[in-house]
Amino acid sequence: MLDPALNDRVALVTGASGGIGRAIARGLAAEGAAVACGYGANGEPAQRLAAEIVDGGGRAVALGADLRDAAAGEALVARTRSELGEIDVLVNNAGLGSRRTWEETTLDEFDEAYAVNVRAAFALAQLTLPGMRDRGFGRVLMMSSVAGLTGGIVGPHYAAAKSALHGLTHFLAGRLAGAGVTVNALAPALVKDTGMLPGDPGELARRIPVGRLGRPGEVADLALAVLRNGYITSQVISVDGGMYPH
Ligand SMILES: NC(=O)c1ccc[n+]([C@@H]2O[C@H](COP(=O)([O-])OP(=O)(O)OC[C@H]3O[C@@H](n4cnc5c(N)ncnc54)[C@H](OP(=O)(O)O)[C@@H]3O)[C@@H](O)[C@H]2O)c1
Incomplete structure (x- = not known):
């Protein structure tokens, strides 16, 4: 059965490629x-995904926006609205961060990680939250990382940017909680079949208490549960095979 909380809603998912x-x-x-x-x-992968959804009888569109650009969010929201309607669900999932030591991380890399992981998340939330609040329903989900809780292994730019998402989540959630709008973050660790796995899968799996990498579907299951639920807000929820708080 289609879930009444999400059926016929309009969702913008960044990083859907x-x-x-x-x-x-x-x-x-x-x-x-x-x-x-x-x-x-x-x-190409985002267009293939949108076509797959449309072929299955759904509504979808693939929209490009380089979120390193501060102005990109505005065009992305405008195009989503004109193609699909007002945005009810925002999943700030796009992320970036190459593996670096703290000594070698450049300030440009720090700024770039911050722009895509946090600034764009705020810009998109700022553009879409007024409509969600006015309509009395909204969901914002940030894709953080275990790195935002422990520091992780990618680098200082990535850890700092993901931690900043937690503060943003708590701040916004508190302001919107009475308006039917939830704001949460997920903190996955080391998920296979992604472009962001920071190293050799076998070596990385040994760092995880459950002994294997996570699956994108396991993160998506939790995302969907949070997006359906109107009583979970201001949370950073781990989906990390037991990495945090150990
Ligand atoms: N994989 C993991 O182990 C892991 C663990 C913890 C958290 N995460 C988080 O999960 C989220 C999704 O990543 P993933 O694991 O699915 O990795 P992925 O397969 O590499 O996906 C990253 C996504 O971010 C998008 N992106 C990167 N730079 C962008 C930019 N400048 N403008 C717009 N979009 C941009 C990419 O789009 P294009 O490819 O089209 O540029 C891609 O769709 C990220 O926020 C990541 O930090 C991942």
């Missing part, structure tokens, strides 16, 4: 939501 975003976009479409599948440099 990647592993986790694709799984979340598919899950939202399966619940009956119309989905704008955001992408950065790789249009």
Whole structure:
């Protein structure tokens, strides 16, 4: 049965050309939501995903926007609205961060990680929250990382940017809680079939208490549960095979 919380809603999922975003976009479409599948440099997988959803009887569109650009969010929201309607669900999933030591991380890399992981998430929330509040329903989900809780292994730019998403989540959630709008973050660790796995899968799996990498579908399952639920807000929820708080 289609979930009444998500059926006929309009969702914007950034980073839908990647592993986790694709799984979340598919899950939202399966619940009956119309989905704008955001992408950065790789249009082909997002277009394939949107076509797959449309072929299955759903509504979807692939929209490119380079979120390193501060103005990109505005065009992305405007195009989602004109193609699909007002945005009810925002999944700030696009992320970036190459593996670096703290000594070698440049300030440009720090700024770039911050722009895509946090600034764009805020810009998109700021553009879409007024409509959600006015209509009395909204869901914002940030894709953080275990790195935002423990520091992780990618680098200081990535850890700092993901931690900043937690503060943003708590701040916004507190302001919107009475308006039917929830704001939460997920903190996955080391998910296979993604472009962001920071190293050799076998070596990385040994760092995880459950002994294996996570699957995009496991992150998407949790995302969908949070997006359906109107009573979970201001949470950072781990989906990490037991990495945090150990
Ligand atoms: N994989 C993991 O182990 C892991 C663990 C914890 C958290 N996460 C988080 O999960 C989220 C999804 O990543 P993923 O694991 O699915 O990796 P992925 O397959 O590499 O996907 C990353 C997504 O971010 C998008 N993106 C990157 N730079 C962008 C830019 N400048 N403008 C717009 N979009 C941009 C990419 O779009 P294009 O390819 O089209 O540029 C891609 O769709 C990220 O926020 C990541 O930090 C991942």
